[in-house]
Amino acid sequence: xxDPAAAPQPPAAEKKVNPKQAExxxxxxARLAEExxxxxxxxxxxxxxxxxxxxxxLIQSLTYNSKTYITVPALSAALVDQTVLVRARxxxxxxxxxxxxxxxxxEHDSVQAMAAVDEKVxxxxxxxxxxxxxxxxxxxxxxxxxxAQPITSTTHADIELKIEKIHVVSESQRTLPFTLxxxxxxxxxxxxxxxxxxxxxxxxxxMRTPASNAIFRMQSRVCQYFRQYLIDNDFCExxxxxxxxxxxxxxxxxxxxxxxxxxxxxxxxxxxxxxxALQGDIPRVFEVGSVFRAENSNTHRHLTEFVGLDVEMRISxxxxxxxxxxxGLFNYxxxxxATHTKELEDICRQYxxxxxxxxxxxxxxxxxxxxxxxxxVEPTDQYKGRVHNLESRMLRLYYxxxxxxxxxxxxxxxxxxxxxNTTNEKLLGKLVKxxxxxxxxxxDRFPSSVRPFYTMSCKDDERFTNSYDMFIRGEExxxxxxxxxxxxxxxxxxKSLQVDLTPCKDYVDAFRLGAWPHGGFGVGxxxxxxxxxxxxxxxxxxxxxxxxxxxxx
Numbered sequence: 077x078x079d080p081a082a083a084p085q086p087p088a089a090e091k092k093v094n095p096k097q098a099e100x101x102x103x104x105x106a107r108l109a110e111e112x113x114x115x116x117x118x119x120x121x122x123x124x125x126x127x128x129x130x131x132x133x134l135i136q137s138l139t140y141n142s143k144t145y146i147t148v149p150a151l152s153a154a155l156v157d158q159t160v161l162v163r164a165r166x167x168x169x170x171x172x173x174x175x176x177x178x179x180x181x182x183e184h185d186s187v188q189a190m191a192a193v194d195e196k197v198x199x200x201x202x203x204x205x206x207x208x209x210x211x212x213x214x215x216x217x218x219x220x221x222x223x224a225q226p227i228t229s230t231t232h233a234d235i236e237l238k239i240e241k242i243h244v245v246s247e248s249q250r251t252l253p254f255t256l257x258x259x260x261x262x263x264x265x266x267x268x269x270x271x272x273x274x275x276x277x278x279x280x281x282x283m284r285t286p287a288s289n290a291i292f293r294m295q296s297r298v299c300q301y302f303r304q305y306l307i308d309n310d311f312c313e314x315x316x317x318x319x320x321x322x323x324x325x326x327x328x329x330x331x332x333x334x335x336x337x338x339x340x341x342x343x344x345x346x347x348x349x350x351x352x353a354l355q356g357d358i359p360r361v362f363e364v365g366s367v368f369r370a371e372n373s374n375t376h377r378h379l380t381e382f383v384g385l386d387v388e389m390r391i392s393x394x395x396x397x398x399x400x401x402x403x404g405l406f407n408y409x410x411x412x413x414a415t416h417t418k419e420l421e422d423i424c425r426q427y428x429x430x431x432x433x434x435x436x437x438x439x440x441x442x443x444x445x446x447x448x449x450x451x452x453v454e455p456t457d458q459y460k461g462r463v464h465n466l467e468s469r470m471l472r473l474y475y476x477x478x479x480x481x482x483x484x485x486x487x488x489x490x491x492x493x494x495x496x497n498t499t500n501e502k503l504l505g506k507l508v509k510x511x512x513x514x515x516x517x518x519x520d521r522f523p524s525s526v527r528p529f530y531t532m533s534c535k536d537d538e539r540f541t542n543s544y545d546m547f548i549r550g551e552e553x554x555x556x557x558x559x560x561x562x563x564x565x566x567x568x569x570x571k572s573l574q575v576d577l578t579p580c581k582d583y584v585d586a587f588r589l590g591a592w593p594h595g596g597f598g599v600g601x602x603x604x605x606x607x608x609x610x611x612x613x614x615x616x617x618x619x620x621x622x623x624x625x626x627x628x629x
Contacts, residue, residue, distance in 0.1 A: 129201045132215055132243035148182035153234050155220040162187075162237065163215045163245065165284075167256075171206030178205060179230055180216065180237070184286065184418060186230040189216060189237040196240065205239070211248035211281075217241040253278045260285045262426055272615070279620055279629065287426035290419035291617055295605045297413055299364055302385050302599075305408040309401065311360040311387070316349035318342060318366065322579030329370045331380075342368035345598055350388040351530070351559055352586040354594050360389040364601075372624050375498075376613045377551060377603060381622040385604075387556075388596030395532075395542045395558040396449065396464075398595040399518060402546065402554070403470045406516065410434050413608060420609075429610025432548065433509075434516035435469040436461075444512070446471075461512060471508070471517040475540070478519050481507050493523040493539055498551075505550020520544035522557075529570040529577075532558040532595075544597070548607035556597025563587045 146160045164180035164187075171177075174193040179186050193199050208214065218237035226233040254270040259282055261267050275282040282288050303313065320343050323330040331342040345367050353361050367384040387405075391397045410432060414420075423429075436446065441463065447455030449472075450465040459477040463469050473481075476492035482504055483489045490496075496504065508517050522543045524533060534540040543557035560566045563584050570577045577584055605617040615621040620629060 125198060125200060127241070128198075129204045129242050130244070131247075132245045135245070148180060148187055148232075149185040151185075151187055151220070151232055151235060151237075153222060156222045156235060158220050159217065159240070160220055160237070161215070161217050163213065166208055166210055166212045166214055166248075168210060169206055169208055171202060174199065174202060176202045176205035178208070180214070184289070184422065185232065187232040187235065187237060188227050188230050189218060189239050191239040191242075201239075201242070205242060208242075208244060209248045209250045211252060211284075212244055213246040215243050215245050253281060256281075256285055260287065260426055262428070272613075276615065276621065276626065277629065283619075285426070286422040288616075290422040291605065291609065291611075292619060293419050294413065294416060294423070294609065295601070295617055297416060298409060298601060298605055298608075299383075299385070301409040301412045302405065302601075303362075303364065305405050306360075306362045306387065309360070309404070311362045311389070312358050314346075314350065314353050314358070314361045314363050315365065316343070316346040316353075316363060318368070331368050331370045344369055345384055346386050347528075347530070347598065348580065348583045350386055350596065351594065352583060354388055354390060355586045355589070355591055359592075360387075362387045374624055377606070379602065379614060379618060379621055379623055382614075382618070383601040385599040385601050386596065387598075388594060390592045390594050391558065392593075395520075395544070395595045398556065398558070398597065399472065399520070399544060400464055402518070402556075402597060403464055403468050406434065406546070407468060407470065409604075410516075410608070423609055427609065427611055427616075432515050432608055432610075434514060436463060436471055436512050436514055438466065438469070440513055441466070441469065446512075459511075471512050471514050473508070473517060473519050474521045475519050475523065476521065478504055481511070493525060495523070495526045501547070501552060502550035505547060508547075508550075515549050516547065518544055518546050527557060529573050529575045530557075530559050530566060531569075532560050533569075542595070546597070546599075548604070549610065551603065551607055553603045553607060554597050554599040556595065558593070558595040561587050561591040561593050563591075 143161055145163055146155075148162060148164050151160070151162070162180065164182045167179040167181045167186060169176070169178045175190060176192075177188060177190045180189050181187075191197050191202060191205055193202055216237065217240045219240060221236055221238050223234055223236055227236060254274060258268045259270045259275060261269060263269070283292065307313070319333075319335065319340050321340060323341055323344070330344055333340055333342065346363050346365065350361050350363060363384070363386045365384060365386075366381055368381050369378075370380065371378060387398075387401070389398060389401065414431070440446070441448075444458075444461060445456030447453050447457070447460070447462040448465060449462055455462055459481050460474055461477075462472045464472075478496070479490050479492050479494065482496070482500055485503065485507065486500070490500075505515070509515060520543065521534060521540045522545070524531075524539055524541050527541045527543050532542045534542055541557060543555075545552050545556075546554035560569060566584060566587065567577060602614050602617045605611075606614050609617070611617065615623070
């Protein structure tokens with residue numbers, strides 16, 4: 077058989093060329109070549125000025141202490157006529173003819189930087205500065221100059237930077253989720269308002285606003301002063317487990333999770349463990365840590381995860397010993413927080429609030445007949461208001477007397493053992509402010525029906541307990557009590573409240589080997605910050621809040 081492949085093949089048909097198509101492709105090729113030539117020319121030109129402006133080399137820890145930087149906050153008129161190296165964020169850019177301006181900022185401070193075409197500054201550098209996206213990080217070498225007129229748009233009004241070199245360290249995307257100008261606007265101001273969920277979804281951008289940034293600095297101070305006061309007063313910081321085998325405090329609002337083939341729970345508080353720690357012969361303990369509450373509560377003051385500030389201590393005779401420590405602690409915190417005027421001004425500018433008043437004016441004590449506990453002066457005040465002494469002057473009111481104060485304005489009267497709801501809490505705060513002139517007060521002797529199983533009952537009236545709450549601006553920030561340290565009494569009280577302590581056997585056993593009488597309290601850190609600053613939503617003070625609707629970012 078002959079090989080088919082060897083057979084002669086017919087000549088291939090010649091492809092016809094469409095003249096119009098060929099002309100079109102030739103024009104396209106010429107255009108692309110021209111664009112490439114221009115791009116190459118521009119790249120060559122930019123390479124010529126690479127040392128003066130452009131994109132900085134990726135920082136990969138190749139050098140160490142080879143440059144000396146100065147921060148924007150550290151700039152001052154004392155540096156006029158000096159050359160500085162600054163790394164900062166770009167707030168705004170503006171190009172005007174042969175000049176370019178930008179505002180650089182870092183932390184609370186900002187400074188104007190400018191460049192003008194001259195023998196050292198090419199026009200290309202002006203073009204480059206004008207197109208740097210806002211919120212980018214840049215490195216600028218500049219000459220510090222004084223200003224003839226104050227620059228009102230920056231915190232450094234008496235100086236500006238004349239740019240000699242500028243490189244982009246990290247470029248921001250050009251379209252932002254929102255502008256800082258819009259996010260900084262007060263509620264009563266005209267203009268675009270940024271949706272709060274949008275701000276929370278991009279919290280790292282929202283934190284760049286002066287108020288938000290200042291809020292988290294104040295939050296840091298709250299924890300700092302809490303720790304400092306307690307350490308200075310012989311407290312020991314402890315760290316209790318957050319994964320536990322049973323629902324702490326006998327509650328149902330716990331997060332359940334799988335734990336190596338069995339169930340475990342996230343701790344609602346360190347309550348039981350801090351009590352157990354005292355029986356290890358540490359007289360005073362405290363903890364700063366996350367606590368979890370599986371409450372489907374969508375309110376302005378509830379979170380499913382928050383930071384608890386917890387205190388527990390031995391007592392010799394009376395739960396007042398704990399309240400004396402609590403008053404000293406809050407007085408220390410409030411006094412020190414008030415010294416951070418810059419942060420408070422930044423917050424107040426966007427979220428106006430009245431400074432917190434936590435001490436009764438001395439004239440009110442005399443006028444109302446407020447009792448002085450340390451001097452054994454009984455109150456003649458109609459609502460039996462008391463203070464520890466004339467120095468602390470922090471108001472204490474028995475719970476039944478709070479009810480009596482509320483009943484002066486309530487249409488539907490309450491009994492002394494009724495629970496005060498959130499609405500009436502705020503009303504009580506208003507009435508206390510009107511009568512005693514304070515935003516902070518302590519209420520004690522709460523009804524047994526509204527306190528946990530480990531709360532010691534009042535000897536003179538079993539309907540009430542040796543317990544207390546602390547309030548700021550009409551909202552609870554702390555709850556505590558003298559604890560039951562006798563195991564038989566603890567079991568009896570739990571049984572009366574239908575709380576099964578079988579899963580908490582270790583906790584009960586901790587009191588069987590000789591137990592110290594003790595008491596303490598727990599504070600919601602975010603609530604303290606929110607209410608000290610007079611804010612209306614706890615999510616403003618939680619960096620990445622967790623609530624029934626949000627588990628990201």
